[in-house]
Amino acid sequence: MSRRQTTKRVTMMDVARAAGCSQATVSVVLNNVTDIKISPDLRARVLEAARTLGYGLASPIRRAGLEDFRGSCIGFIVDQLATTPEAVNAIEGARHASWENDVTILVAQTQGRAEHERKAVAHLLRAGAQGIVYMSIFTRRVSLDAVFENLPVPLVLLNCYTGDNRFPAVVPDEVTGGRMATAHLLRKGHRRIGTIVGESFMEAAQDRLAGYREALAQAGLAYDDRLVVEGNWTPTSGFEATCKLLSLREPPTAIFCQNDKMAMGCFNAIGEAGLRIPGDISIVGYDDDELSRHLRPQLTTLELPHRPMGAWAIEQLARKPRPESHAVHKVGCTLVARGSVGRIPADHQSEKPSP
Structure with a gap:
């Protein structure tokens, strides 16, 4: 296999093509959705394709040390979810980085409104979220609502950052x-x-x-x-x-x-x-x-590197000890x-x- 083939990011579409099914079917199988009937043969083909291509457990995205989060949940707050694929890709990267530890990701869309953000934080904490990822669709500096200042759980910023570098933050380069x-x-x-x-x-x-x-x-x-x-x-x-x-x-x-x-x-x-x-x-x-x-x-x-950015955000939630100041982490794009x-x-x- 050539170097180019070994370094290329494997996508869910690649798995679907190899298994001879739709991307939706791959998602159902890899997310272990039980209320949708998938034949044992097709399920086996999808899992074998994922293993062969290095998608999932063998993904190039590094596994986060989330043992302390095992069986719990992580909150994902994003201003826009449905209008662009970036948020979905970031959530997919976060899921990849956490699925070995049985971590559930709960997603809230806020339209960028402070009152919606406060409600989302309250709901996520009541649901037992052990960490929160805050994402902006457009890369920018943000002024966070006061609700984020003294959270009882760690906070990581995705595709945005604050002026004081108080929180870990990741953006595309x-x-x-x-x-x-x-x-x-x-x-x-x-x-x-x-x-x-x-x-x-x-x-x-x-x-x-x-x-x-x-x-x-x-x-x-x-x-x-x-x-x-x-x-x-x-x-x-x-x-x-x-x-x-x-x-x-x-x-x-x-x-x-x-x-x-x-x-x-x-x-x-x-x-x-x-x-x-x-x-x-x-x-x-x-x-x-x-x-x-x-x-x-x-x-x-x-x-755009939103999948690895999502994985990086999850890794930072699990990081110990947590420094008081954080340089903005930049992830490189890939030429296709x-x-x-x-x-x-x-x-x-x-x-x-x-x-």
């Missing part, structure tokens, strides 16, 4: 992610690289742009603000931003979209312009959204190379755009 996306295009010979950024007030957008600029600087290329167009994370904004980039006198040969939804709009704009991906222009997205595998060609993208990036011919790489 977005600067490195933006640099990786841009560097991938640079390695393919691209020198005129556009980028469609998210809303500029968001930390993720700022950091991914910082990574883009770092990669250009490391390659000895000047930053050109004409190649930077702001979107708002939606396919429509990706479409409109791509049209602006294509209208330049010298359009880019590649575009780094700061999320996969904007990349989808980018694909549509390029198609309407009569251009081909990656023959005429290469595209990199960000997030590894499910849609990235359904675009044609499939989208090269960066996978697919078919939307092509190489620029060597005889075009030395061409410099006019100022």
